[in-house]
Amino acid sequence: MQTTYTQNHTHRQIARTVLPICLPLILGCLLMLSSCTMPGGNRNISKIRLSIQNTLPIPRKNVPIVLTGTELRNVNPDFSFKAYSIVTGKAPREVMIPSQADDLDNDGELDQLCFLLNLGDGETKEVSILYDPSYRGNITLDINKQTRAAIFPELKVIAAMESNLIAYLLKPNGAFIAYGKKRVELFSMDTMFQYELDPQRPLSPELIPHFASNDISLSQQVQIEIEKPEEQWVIRDLENQESYFIRKSYHSEVSQLGQETQTDGQLNVAKSIGLSLNALLDFETTDMVPLNSAEGLIGCGGIALWNKASETMTPLPTEGNYIRILANGAIRSVVQRIVPEWNINGETRQLTSTTFIYGENPWIEHHIHINGNLPTNYAIATGIPNLQGLNSVDREQGAIWNWGTDPSGIDTLGIALIVPAGRDAVFMDSDASEKPILPVILTPGADGRLNYRTFAIWGGGIDGFETEAEFAEHLQFTTTAWTTPPVVKFLPPEEK
DSSP states (O other): OOEEEEEOOOSOOOBOOOHHHHHHHHSHHHHTSSSOOOTTSOOOOEEEEEEEEOOSSSOEEEEEEEEEHHHHHHHOTTOOSSSEEEEESOTTSOEEEOEEEEOSSOSSSOOEEEEEEEEOTTOEEEEEEEEOTTOOSOOOBOOSOOEEEEOOGGGTSSEEEEESSEEEEEOTTSOEEEEEEOOEEEEEEEGGGGGGOOTTSOOOTTTHHHHHTTTOOOOSOEEEEEEETTTEEEEEETTTTEEEEEEEEEEEEEOTTSOEEEEEEEEEEEEOOOSOGGGGGOTTTOSEEESSOSSSSOBTTOOEEEETTTTEEEOOOOSSEEEEEEEEOSSEEEEEEEEEEEEETTEEEEEEEEEEEETTOOEEEEEEEEESOOOTTEEEEEEEEOOSSEEEEETTTTEEEEEEEOTTSSSEEEEEEEOOTTOOEEEOOOOTTTOSEEEEEEOOOTTSEEEEEEEEEETTSTTOOSSHHHHHHHHHHHHHHHHSOOEEEEOOOOOO
């Protein structure tokens, strides 16, 4: 395989420091949290205000918000990515939201700003972008890095990418291999301490000794989040950049009449292994588990060429490809593959496949662009692995999913693929006992573009589900959330 690898490090890691320390030292002037100034002395800090509304009656966590440089300059023509920060709240108690700026068109200039936002059901949150239009250097923070993209020739793949929840290897033939990340079991507590897990107040002193006795030193910057009421919580140590996941277990008891009842068991504390692509270099010791076979086409959300007449798939060509790491940041990473001369039945097309992964999210988003319409009788094939278990197609919602176990047969596994509403998609009927994949056939629009999302949620990780019903509910939520993005509005400047 002759593949050219190019990397565009638009997101330079200037500092990976603790939020309470780096803010006053580096962004003090922007946030007005201290008397420090940006390099060059006192400056006139500008602001762009916007409201972000969750129109759904359900809470949404870690929602990617993406703004283009063009949108921001339409509001304030002097907007600059050189020195900026995103905050919520009012001065002097603003809270910074980690963010990053990327150059996605590979022209050497930053053109997109993205950040993750938590929104309650029906909540509207005001966000401000503070920036210094006169600063000529570059200030970029890498706080709590949650994604990574890299090239690993040792793995015989063209690229690899991951969030803190899942990893994907991109094979030369167009297939994707998903890898689950084993959770690290730390210790257990009695369920009597459940009531101390209150997000409305500081971490209870009743809980701290449990962590200390297991050699875990928590900082003063700790937040508690409820993942699932009465069952799952997350303790985030912002200063040490660690997250601890708490899940309540249950004991099953059978009465003399043969009736089964469940009683509270323990509060089990675990953590994620985090970013760990390098662990794949040693398959004997890695804590990462392949969730689909490395053989064959498509894998987990990959692509191939589909011949409509013969209903057969052809892998992507492996000669003359170009790979770009468009982003390798704290919030998201982006890998782009370009096939400049794709011979399709004697006609030449250019294929550009761009894959996005975001922190704290299990899904990846694929953007496919074919320069020129595909020849007649050809389309793009994608799909998900056949787990030989329960599978279902929701053609109205544009989703296909599969529920079963991982290849080892030990832990639960759910995999799904979502296509935007209105897309020309064909969900192929498949015999669950025979086909290695559940295929989806996509025809690009008039502009030669299409996009879709894939995700895998593994029971051996920190975000796994125990039942098919839970996974199906999560798929419904994910589909609804994608098709109903938050409403973003730019607000008029504040009166001085």
